[in-house]
Amino acid sequence: MENRKQTESRDQSARRDFIKIGLGTLAAASCGGGLCSCKGKQEKDTIELLSPEGEVIEVPAHHVKHVHKTVGVSREEARKGIPGRKFVMVIDLGRCKNARNCITACQKMHHLPEDKEWISVLLMKDSEEASPYWFPKTCFHCDNPPCVKVCPVDATFKRSDGLVLIDTERCIGCKFCMAACPYSTRVFNWDEPEQPEEIQALDYSPETSVPSKIGTVEKCDFCPDMARMGKLPDCVTACPNGVFYFGDENEDVVTNGSETVRFSELIRDKSGYRYMEDLGTEPRVYYLPPRDRLFPWERGLDDLSDDIKDRFKDVLEDI
Amino acid sequence: MTISDKAKTLLSEFSGPLEKSTTISKIWIFFLVLLIAWGMVGLYYQVRYGHVVTGMRDHVVWGIFIANFIFFIGISYAGAVISGVLHLLKIEWRKPFIRIAELITVIATIIGPVFILLCVGRLDRLHHLIIYPRLQSPITWDVLAISTYLMGSILLLYLALIRDFAIYRDSPELKVPNWQRKWYRWLALGFRNTPEQNRRIEISMQLLAIMIIPLAIIVHSVLSWIFGMTLRPGWHSTIFGPYFVLAAIYSGTGVLIIAMWVFRKIYKLDEYIQDKHFTYVGYMLLVLAAGYGYFTFSEYLTHWYGSEHWDMEVLHKLFNWEEYGGLFLFANLGGIVLPMLIVAIPSLRKPGWITFGSAVMVLAMWVKRYLIIVPTLETPLLPIQDTRVEFVYYSITWVEWSLTIGGLATFLLLFTLASKFVTIIPVAEMSETKAESVHLKMETT
Ligand code: SF4
Numbered sequence: 060m061e062n063r064k065q066t067e068s069r070d071q072s073a074r075r076d077f078i079k080i081g082l083g084t085l086a087a088a089s090c091g092g093g094l095c096s097c098k099g100k101q102e103k104d105t106i107e108l109l110s111p112e113g114e115v116i117e118v119p120a121h122h123v124k125h126v127h128k129t130v131g132v133s134r135e136e137a138r139k140g141i142p143g144r145k146f147v148m149v150i151d152l153g154r155c156k157n158a159r160n161c162i163t164a165c166q167k168m169h170h171l172p173e174d175k176e177w178i179s180v181l182l183m184k185d186s187e188e189a190s191p192y193w194f195p196k197t198c199f200h201c202d203n204p205p206c207v208k209v210c211p212v213d214a215t216f217k218r219s220d221g222l223v224l225i226d227t228e229r230c231i232g233c234k235f236c237m238a239a240c241p242y243s244t245r246v247f248n249w250d251e252p253e254q255p256e257e258i259q260a261l262d263y264s265p266e267t268s269v270p271s272k273i274g275t276v277e278k279c280d281f282c283p284d285m286a287r288m289g290k291l292p293d294c295v296t297a298c299p300n301g302v303f304y305f306g307d308e309n310e311d312v313v314t315n316g317s318e319t320v321r322f323s324e325l326i327r328d329k330s331g332y333r334y335m336e337d338l339g340t341e342p343r344v345y346y347l348p349p350r351d352r353l354f355p356w357e358r359g360l361d362d363l364s365d366d367i368k369d370r371f372k373d374v375l376e377d378i
Numbered sequence: 379m380t381i382s383d384k385a386k387t388l389l390s391e392f393s394g395p396l397e398k399s400t401t402i403s404k405i406w407i408f409f410l411v412l413l414i415a416w417g418m419v420g421l422y423y424q425v426r427y428g429h430v431v432t433g434m435r436d437h438v439v440w441g442i443f444i445a446n447f448i449f450f451i452g453i454s455y456a457g458a459v460i461s462g463v464l465h466l467l468k469i470e471w472r473k474p475f476i477r478i479a480e481l482i483t484v485i486a487t488i489i490g491p492v493f494i495l496l497c498v499g500r501l502d503r504l505h506h507l508i509i510y511p512r513l514q515s516p517i518t519w520d521v522l523a524i525s526t527y528l529m530g531s532i533l534l535l536y537l538a539l540i541r542d543f544a545i546y547r548d549s550p551e552l553k554v555p556n557w558q559r560k561w562y563r564w565l566a567l568g569f570r571n572t573p574e575q576n577r578r579i580e581i582s583m584q585l586l587a588i589m590i591i592p593l594a595i596i597v598h599s600v601l602s603w604i605f606g607m608t609l610r611p612g613w614h615s616t617i618f619g620p621y622f623v624l625a626a627i628y629s630g631t632g633v634l635i636i637a638m639w640v641f642r643k644i645y646k647l648d649e650y651i652q653d654k655h656f657t658y659v660g661y662m663l664l665v666l667a668a669g670y671g672y673f674t675f676s677e678y679l680t681h682w683y684g685s686e687h688w689d690m691e692v693l694h695k696l697f698n699w700e701e702y703g704g705l706f707l708f709a710n711l712g713g714i715v716l717p718m719l720i721v722a723i724p725s726l727r728k729p730g731w732i733t734f735g736s737a738v739m740v741l742a743m744w745v746k747r748y749l750i751i752v753p754t755l756e757t758p759l760l761p762i763q764d765t766r767v768e769f770v771y772y773s774i775t776w777v778e779w780s781l782t783i784g785g786l787a788t789f790l791l792l793f794t795l796a797s798k799f800v801t802i803i804p805v806a807e808m809s810e811t812k813a814e815s816v817h818l819k820m821e822t823t
Contacts (some may be wrong), residue, residue, distance in 0.1 A: 174766070183761050196760065205609060211505040213519035231506050232429075232499020234439040235517055241609045243437060243758045247499065250430035273428050274499025335759065338609055370763040 126257045127170070131264020134226055137283075138265075140218030145308040146281055147221070148197065149325055152349035154300040155180065155193040157359030159175075159367075165295030168282065169268055174252045175246055177279040178294055182359070182371040184378070191356045191374060192343070192349035195302060197294070198223065198244045198279035199334070199342030204237035205344035207243065215276070221343050222283055224265040227275040236276060241338055243277045281305075289315060300353060308343075379548045385809035389549055392645065392801040399798065400566075410791040413429050418782015420777040421496075429499060431777045437762055437773035438755040443493045445747040446782055448622070450490030450789070451524070451601060454531070455630025455822045457483025459662075461534050465587040471658065474650035477804045478637045480535040484628075485792045487528045489785050494520075496781060508780055516607055519600040527590075527597045534586045541806035544569040558799075581725040598623045605750065611688035612681075612754035621673045628666040629743040632717075632736035635659055639733040640800065641802055650803065652711070656729040663736065664721040671714040688759060695753045705745050713742030737777055 063298075105117045131137065155181050161358045165171070165178050177198070184191040188250040200223045207217050214230035217223050252271035259270045266284045268277055282292035296316050306313030306322055311323045325331060331345040360368060379720035381389075395403070423431045434441045460479035482611040495501060511518050543566035546552055547559060554562075569575055602622035605613035615621075635656065643650045681689040695701040720726045752772050756762075762770050
């Protein structure tokens with residue numbers, strides 16, 4: 060039910076021409092009896108699906124439950140990266156008003172509970188005189204990733220398309236990568252992840268990062284499963300202010316959904332920079348400084364639950 | 379095999395625990411088993427419910443388990459010091475407590491890694507370390523270094539034991555059950571005290587004693603690099619390798635002193651472990667304390683003087699009474715100043731006081747390890763903006779305490795059991811003391 064709602068809400072948003080199918084587990088397909096019993100009804104209305112074995116199969120549409128909207132590639136395939144790509148993200152700090160849509164969209168996409176955030180929006184204040192600003196933080200998918208260096212079992216890896224992913228079926232949960240990440244990007248499944256059964260039953264792929272597994276590490280994956288379908292990550296499309304630009308450095312193009320621009324020009328014209336460049340991690344995420352703001356930063360405090368507002372009390376006290 | 383009279387007397391003197399258990403020792407073992415059972419309850423909870431039952435969370439991803447790990451590997455240096463350094467320097471007075479030290483080494487090196495396993499979220503996938511090893515990871519270095527070190531220590535202990543096993547085997551006076559004697563026979567590997575056999579054991583031990591020193595240095599260096607290799611304030615320091623090595627030798631010596639004192643009391647070894655031995659080891663302690671203090675000072679001074687933003691964040695926590703100030707003060711006063719004072723003041727340079735100083739120091743060293751781990755993890759480069767208290771501050775849960783106490787109890791239990799199987803004094807080696815010193819004298823002239 061909840062999943063169907065997710066699919067619906069996504070379908071409402073503009074450029075949502077993709078999947079009618081989504082992908083999914085077919086509860087019925089696995090038990091032939093179920094299929095036969097419904098014969099006769101809506102026989103024409105079938106859809107094609109990729110079975111876990113890699114075959115295309117046709118099943119009646121009403122047997123398909125929308126569980127997760129993408130199917131990931133195999134674990135071996137997921138290590139290689141999408142040929143010819145070099146993903147890059149630009150985050151425009153001048154536009155963020157802490158709407159938190161990126162966070163909720165990401166949580167929906169990856170079936171995360173409310174308190175698990177792969178993207179977070181921090182309230183930053185760089186110095187005494189500086190004005191505060193909202194700072195959305197994804198995984199930086201560094202080109203010199205400290206997390207990948209330290210992993211003892213190659214469970215977290217760097218791909219040819221620039222992404223840093225985790226294979227949670229290989230991860231032993233030593234948390235060394237978490238200690239090594241200077242940006243506190245990674246989260247750990249301290250207990251059994253709260254996910255619906257049909258999600259837990261999905262075939263795992265490092266590209267979908269679903270389902271979560273206890274005792275392993277996970278993080279923002281830049282949604283390569285969406286990229287394979289030519290779609291943008293959900294955080295990008297969910298943002299009402301077009302904060303996130305996502306694209307390909309090889310093609311030198313990034314887009315926030317409504318606006319498509321040359322990556323190099325954007326960085327040049329708006330003084331793009333990488334956060335903590337001096338650490339030498341070479342992030343694939345660039346920031347545009349918080350100037351020409353669309354909103355005063357205080358607007359980001361509107362409509363926040365007390366609990367979330369509380370997070371920023373240290374910064375707020377300083378002001 | 380004929381057994382010398384000296385060995386016979388030594389054996390009869392120290393065979394007590396091998397032959398029968400006193401009530402006190404039974405109660406002691408029962409007590410330890412209870413503590414271990416408590417640890418097992420904690421382990422059950424952690425395996426059943428996940429790491430959520432510990433105080434570790436997304437920022438402080440490691441807690442007291444890692445501190446325990448460093449601590450145990452640290453005290454394992456007791457044996458490395460004795461069998462390595464003192465052996466090579468042919469220091470005679472090491473002999474009475476050589477076995478105690480080597481047992482500490484082997485047992486601590488077994489217990490230590492258990493704590494790192496407790497930090498691992500998926501114990502069911504441990505074999506991944508072997509089937510998908512990645513040489514770039516300091517954890518892989520650790521696995522290699524520690525297992526080699528453990529093997530080396532076990533061999534060193536065992537080589538010295540072979541001669542003793544032969545003595546136990548051939549001493550009808552030793553009243554042990556048949557199965558136990560069978561084990562002795564088996565473990566003695568047919569040792570008959572022939573010159574050739576003795577020569578081989580000598581050479582092997584000499585080689586191992588040389589190897590154990592670099593091995594010990596490697597073990598604690600790579601251990602420190604788990605921290606040093608990250609980009610975190612308080613960890614990313616070039617002196618971490620030598621700093622950890624020195625700290626380990628220091629705490630190992632402290633534990634050795636405590637063990638000397640305890641065993642002297644229990645087994646009435648006053649004749650063998652004399653006051654002057656405490657003074658000697660005390661001097662070693664003084665030198666090590668000074669070295670360790672120097673490292674500590676230089677580490678914090680450079681951070682404070684350079685006063686980079688992140689270094690200062692961590693330092694402020696260490697110097698703040700409301701955070702880690704008290705512990706930090708204790709770690710430095712108890713871990714550096716107190717042992718130095720005790721050894722430096724002649725009227726305090728007594729076994730009791732030196733042991734007291736060592737005990738406080740060993741505890742302080744544990745606290746110091748905690749202070750290396752937790753405050754740094756609580757200070758990530760990006761601010762923690764979270765309302766869940768447990769995600770902001772680390773606090774030790776009962777599960778972590780139960781496993782820590784359980785680990786300590788296992789250490790003591792293994793030690794106790796070992797002392798019921800082999801004499802705590804190396805009989806063969808002790809009975810040769812005279813002969814060897816004669817031999818040595820000849821060599822020098
Ligand atoms: S927690 Fe998992 S991904 Fe991270 S370093 Fe350990 S094994 Fe690798």
